[in-house]
Amino acid sequence: MAEIIVVTSGKGGVGKTTSSAAIGTGLALKGFKTVLIDFDVGLRNLDLIMGCERRVVYDFVNVINKEATLNQALIRDKRTENLYILPASQTRDKDALSIDGVEAVLNELAESFDYIVCDSPAGIEKGAQLALYFADTAIVVTNPEVSSVRDSDRILGVLQSKSRKAEQGETVKEHLLLTRYNPGRVEAGEMLGVEDVKEILAIPLLGVIPESEAVLKASNQGVPVIMDADSDAGQAYDDAIARFLGEDREHRFLNAERKGFLSRVFGRKS
Amino acid sequence: MGILSYFRSKKQTSASVAKERLQVLVAYERSQRTQPDYLPQMQQEILAVIAKYVDVSTNDIQINLDEDCSILELNVTLPEKS
Numbered sequence: 001m002a003e004i005i006v007v008t009s010g011k012g013g014v015g016k017t018t019s020s021a022a023i024g025t026g027l028a029l030k031g032f033k034t035v036l037i038d039f040d041v042g043l044r045n046l047d048l049i050m051g052c053e054r055r056v057v058y059d060f061v062n063v064i065n066k067e068a069t070l071n072q073a074l075i076r077d078k079r080t081e082n083l084y085i086l087p088a089s090q091t092r093d094k095d096a097l098s099i100d101g102v103e104a105v106l107n108e109l110a111e112s113f114d115y116i117v118c119d120s121p122a123g124i125e126k127g128a129q130l131a132l133y134f135a136d137t138a139i140v141v142t143n144p145e146v147s148s149v150r151d152s153d154r155i156l157g158v159l160q161s162k163s164r165k166a167e168q169g170e171t172v173k174e175h176l177l178l179t180r181y182n183p184g185r186v187e188a189g190e191m192l193g194v195e196d197v198k199e200i201l202a203i204p205l206l207g208v209i210p211e212s213e214a215v216l217k218a219s220n221q222g223v224p225v226i227m228d229a230d231s232d233a234g235q236a237y238d239d240a241i242a243r244f245l246g247e248d249r250e251h252r253f254l255n256a257e258r259k260g261f262l263s264r265v266f267g268r269k270s
Numbered sequence: 271m272g273i274l275s276y277f278r279s280k281k282q283t284s285a286s287v288a289k290e291r292l293q294v295l296v297a298y299e300r301s302q303r304t305q306p307d308y309l310p311q312m313q314q315e316i317l318a319v320i321a322k323y324v325d326v327s328t329n330d331i332q333i334n335l336d337e338d339c340s341i342l343e344l345n346v347t348l349p350e351k352s
Binding site: 145146149150153154157161186188189190191192193196199200201 | 283284285286288289291292293295296299300303
């Protein structure tokens with residue numbers, strides 16, 4: 001039976017798609033048969049981040065409407081074995097996804113996949129609710145910034161009341177993924193720290209992804225950033241996947257780059 | 271950083287302001303989330319009844335319902351006798 005993971009945040013632009021791509025790729029690299037589903041109907045972007053935008057023929061909505069079979073719509077990743085992508089439709093019809101349609105597709109995928117990673121659209125409206133409705137596990141992507149933290153808390157409220165698990169009296173497993181983290185600014189008191197966000201949202205921390213040039217570079221090239229094993233962000237995602245799978249790894253990239261001796265001595269006083 | 275931040279540190283940092291604002295806001299929004307839908311209207315109606323007899327305003331009434339709906343707590347601040 002497949003585990004359904006939703007990557008969600010409430011707020012837009014915090015790194016949901018970047019994280020979905022990295023998480024899906026990371027799980028596949030560990031040998032799990034994984035499918036990435038783009039739930040952002042109308043604005044399809046996961047295919048671009050995964051570098052398969054020119055191979056999209058059929059999409060999620062085509063499968064729901066039975067205009068194509070699942071096998072026709074699934075794109076097999078060329079770099080990573082065991083990884084498939086189900087792209088979003090670019091239709092302007094906001095009601096293109098139905099709860100029954102989504103359930104049927106997820107059930108069919110669950111027969112042959114280990115992990116189903118759902119990349120949620122921003123907001124807390126229908127699209128985002130559909131993306132999280134069937135989830136067993138939620139990865140809440142948050143930036144250390146007030147509006148993102150607030151929206152994450154709101155999406156946690158939706159997970160706890162409007163998901164299928166909640167309706168059945170169970171709970172969706174929640175993980176915090178803190179992205180675009182800048183340790184230097186945290187130390188200077190200009191950015192919420194990881195402990196602050198953890199304290200406010202009160203959910204377990206899966207990982208901290210540092211603000212990194214590697215992320216833009218990776219998206220420029222259509223390669224998930226986790227493939228860039230030399231980069232800080234790539235390593236941080238790799239750690240997060242290991243933790244997700246139960247490994248105990250220490251959090252890295254929480255401290256600013258080494259400074260000179262003098263500034264370290266004086267810097268500590270603040 | 272360094273010496274400069276030593277002097278600056280007496281003032282509250284913007285991050286700690288952010289944290290305080292979030293803590294207040296998130297606590298409030300969570301309490302709103304868990305209350306049943308009928309609570310605001312019930313509050314209005316109870317207030318209307320009280321207002322028939324005493325001079326109170328919306329801000330003077332507070333209703334809390336604990337999570338499993340077993341205790342209804344009603345606080346009404348009555349005006350001081352003048």
